Amino acid sequence: MIMSFVQGLDRYFAVLNNDHKAKYLIAKEKSLLDLKIELANNILQSCHFCERRCGVNRLAKEVGYCGVDAISRYASEFLHYGEESELVPSHTIFFIGCTFTCAYCQNWDIANRVVTGTPVLPERMAEIIAMRKYQGAKNVNFVGGEPTPHLHSILRIMNACNINTPMIWNSNMYCSSETMDLLSGVIDIYLADFRYGNDECAEKYSNVKDYWSITTRNFLLAYEDAEVILRHLVLPNHLECCTKPIVEWIAEHIPRIRFNLMFQYAPHYKASQHPELNRRLGYEERRRALEIVRDAGLRNLV
Numbered sequence: 001m002i003m004s005f006v007q008g009l010d011r012y013f014a015v016l017n018n019d020h021k022a023k024y025l026i027a028k029e030k031s032l033l034d035l036k037i038e039l040a041n042n043i044l045q046s047c048h049f050c051e052r053r054c055g056v057n058r059l060a061k062e063v064g065y066c067g068v069d070a071i072s073r074y075a076s077e078f079l080h081y082g083e084e085s086e087l088v089p090s091h092t093i094f095f096i097g098c099t100f101t102c103a104y105c106q107n108w109d110i111a112n113r114v115v116t117g118t119p120v121l122p123e124r125m126a127e128i129i130a131m132r133k134y135q136g137a138k139n140v141n142f143v144g145g146e147p148t149p150h151l152h153s154i155l156r157i158m159n160a161c162n163i164n165t166p167m168i169w170n171s172n173m174y175c176s177s178e179t180m181d182l183l184s185g186v187i188d189i190y191l192a193d194f195r196y197g198n199d200e201c202a203e204k205y206s207n208v209k210d211y212w213s214i215t216t217r218n219f220l221l222a223y224e225d226a227e228v229i230l231r232h233l234v235l236p237n238h239l240e241c242c243t244k245p246i247v248e249w250i251a252e253h254i255p256r257i258r259f260n261l262m263f264q265y266a267p268h269y270k271a272s273q274h275p276e277l278n279r280r281l282g283y284e285e286r287r288r289a290l291e292i293v294r295d296a297g298l299r300n301l302v
């Protein structure tokens with residue numbers, strides 16, 4: 001774990017100029033997590049936590065696509081029993097704001113900041129994490145919305161924690177490569193969504209560009225570095241364009257991950273604006289999804 005932590009920093013240092021390298025390399029009294037926090041704060045001033053790369057100075061209260069300034073807020077935190085069986089009870093922290101705008105989002109009120117939320121105080125959150133662990137939590141699960149805009153706060157929460165518990169990054173995986181480097185070595189489990197099998201569907205339903213190349217890059221990085229549980233929410237009328245290429249890519253590139261094929265799609269939020277998404281899955285679609293998984297040879301299903 002420590003080695004991958006150092007390798008992650010090395011990858012990040014490689015893209016910094018010499019002044020930055022010198023500044024960080026002489027900071028011998030600091031821990032690696034301290035350095036990651038400093039690097040995250042630097043990114044915050046020209047934000048590229050995700051691949052939208054808005055370039056806004058969030059420390060100066062500017063906001064980019066996600067609408068989040070430097071202050072992280074959360075909508076709720078509790079022991080969640082609805083996650084994958086090996087993870088529950090999972091101490092789940094729902095951060096406000098998202099880097100996607102999914103037409104069918106079930107957490108649209110959190111993602112779109114309709115819920116204003118409680119400001120995150122890292123030391124206080126670390127106390128809450130310790131309390132939840134005492135209550136039986138098997139892990140800490142950072143989600144939203146999306147955790148990516150809150151990387152700087154999450155690293156500070158980790159730094160303030162004085163208990164040993166697995167850290168879960170529950171994400172759409174549209175993180176920048178710099179964010180993936182900062183996560184390297186501090187995340188134990190990536191609980192990752194694989195939503196679309198092509199860029200056209202991703203742009204149409206989540207308003208996001210270059211989805212396939214960015215997320216598959218990040219799945220490979222996560223796979224090198226930690227445990228991965230991949231979730232695919234099967235969408236109605238998207239078996240051949242999305243489910244099939246996703247399953248086949250996983251089988252070819254990262255076959256040993258745990259794979260959760262999810263059938264619980266429901267037409268939330270603005271799904272009614274897309275007639276092809278405005279219903280639940282049918283029996284034949286579930287049968288076909290299972291057939292695609294079987295034909296690809298994926299075995300490690302959740």
Ligand code: SF4
Pocket residue numbers: 047048049050051052053054055056063064065066067068098099148149
């Ligand atoms: S985290 Fe938010 S502000 Fe930063 S690049 Fe992504 S969308 Fe833009």
